[in-house]
Amino acid sequence: MQVDDIPAFVPSKDYQQSQAFYKAFGFELTTVSEKLCLCESGECGFFLQDFYQPQLANNLMLQLSVLDIDEVYSQLHKLNDFNVKHSDITQQPWGKELNL
Incomplete structure (x- = not known):
């Protein structure tokens, strides 16, 4: 097996505000679906999701x-x-x- 990438799925409490933050921070956003977008900088990226579960969000680190x-x-x-x-x-x- 040769792994090419392992993108994380990052939860957001306020999806629209989170999208605006990552865009202002310099990421390029690509809509994947109504509740999911890809945030990329260069060849690196992660998925931002319109999903919030406090226990997961409070323990997630990137x-x-x-x-x-x-x-x-x-x-x-x-x-x-x-x-x-x-x-x-x-x-x-x-x-x-x-x-x-």
Whole structure:
């Protein structure tokens, strides 16, 4: 077996607002169905779904690896229309990190 990709299915409490956030954050959105869209950046992507189950949503974590974390941190501060909670950038043994 040779795995090519393992896209996650990310739940959203407010599907329209989540779509607007990911689009403003720089992802390209492609509608798959009425309750599912593909969010892509370059060759990476995930499915955003119009589905919300609190226990799943509260335990889901994704890791987004980027080339310039400072650029991402700056971009987050420009998204004033969204209630985005994030940490400061911290240095970890594996590199710089911020939690969103």
